[in-house]
Amino acid sequence: MAVDIEIIKQVAYFAGFASDDLEEAAKPFFEQTVKRGEIIAMEGDPAENLYVVASGAVKLFKTSAEGKEQILYLAHAGESFNDVPVIDGLPNPASAQAMGPVDLYALSKVDMRALLDKYPKAQKNTTNLLAGRIRTLSLLVEDLSFKHVIGRVAGILLKYAGDDVGSKPRLTQQDMAAMAGTAREVVGRSLKMLEADGSIKMNRHRIVISNKKALEGMVEMAT
Amino acid sequence: MAEMPYIDLEKCDCCGHCVEVCKCHAIVLVNNIITIIETEDCGWCTECEAICPIGAISCAFEIVFEEG
Numbered sequence A: 001m002a003v004d005i006e007i008i009k010q011v012a013y014f015a016g017f018a019s020d021d022l023e024e025a026a027k028p029f030f031e032q033t034v035k036r037g038e039i040i041a042m043e044g045d046p047a048e049n050l051y052v053v054a055s056g057a058v059k060l061f062k063t064s065a066e067g068k069e070q071i072l073y074l075a076h077a078g079e080s081f082n083d084v085p086v087i088d089g090l091p092n093p094a095s096a097q098a099m100g101p102v103d104l105y106a107l108s109k110v111d112m113r114a115l116l117d118k119y120p121k122a123q124k125n126t127t128n129l130l131a132g133r134i135r136t137l138s139l140l141v142e143d144l145s146f147k148h149v150i151g152r153v154a155g156i157l158l159k160y161a162g163d164d165v166g167s168k169p170r171l172t173q174q175d176m177a178a179m180a181g182t183a184r185e186v187v188g189r190s191l192k193m194l195e196a197d198g199s200i201k202m203n204r205h206r207i208v209i210s211n212k213k214a215l216e217g218m219v220e221m222a223t
Numbered sequence B: 001m002a003e004m005p006y007i008d009l010e011k012c013d014c015c016g017h018c019v020e021v022c023k024c025h026a027i028v029l030v031n032n033i034i035t036i037i038e039t040e041d042c043g044w045c046t047e048c049e050a051i052c053p054i055g056a057i058s059c060a061f062e063i064v065f066e067e068g
């Protein structure tokens, strides 16, 4: 099986390449097949190659000190990964694992450099690709920090919920914000979200917890 | 009797921001004193609490588990 030019064509680095340039650029790529669950790159290790997914899906993830896994993104056919360490020469910022049987096209660091030197268009495409990565990661950061806040707000609601009226102190959104270490507006946004997903009901000055399990799940996710 | 947000008159300096922001006109200035009118129209939007620059208004929530 040779490197499929149709896959190389989809790779962001080669956007706008003429077909003979594509053929040329595809030459230094070599195939690699990995089994389901196999680790392709390990966080912290030196990066040797840039990879393009030819078929299957690859999970890019980081592992916390407590062993919790956070997926950064999933790379599918035509998408590259391991770009950042190959470009900056530093160790892998994340690990990569095959989610099923995966066919890869690998490109060595040296060949990648040569390719960028040869094709100014590839350099321009690199800028766009990296900008896109930053955007995706920024959205992920926003999503994660909001998830943390929601988890904390859910925890506060569970802690201050009484079985009958008047058994626990009342809380303003300002109080909840101070407890959760966030801004008042963020608490307001969290309550609206919890109401929209049916976990709570806002009944004027009363917050009714209708799905205790869901709130407990959110607390769990945030810790 | 409708439950209403609480205004700490000791703190309030009668700036009137809360009067402007309240859509249901539950907060009024009477003889230069901020007064809350009891009304079910107040949907506990908490806008008055949010706008008060000195934190004189509190819209506190009672949190309960749904029965059953």
Ligand code: SF4
Binding pocket: B005, B021, B022, B023, B024, B025, B026, B027, B041, B042, B043, B044, B045, B046, B047, B048, B049, B059
């Ligand atoms: S909570 Fe909203 S409706 Fe009620 S008094 Fe305050 S601003 Fe008016």
Ligand code: SF4
Binding pocket: B007, B011, B012, B013, B014, B015, B016, B017, B018, B019, B034, B051, B052, B053, B054, B055, B056, B057
């Ligand atoms: S916004 Fe605060 S300080 Fe201003 S009038 Fe209303 S309660 Fe008083």
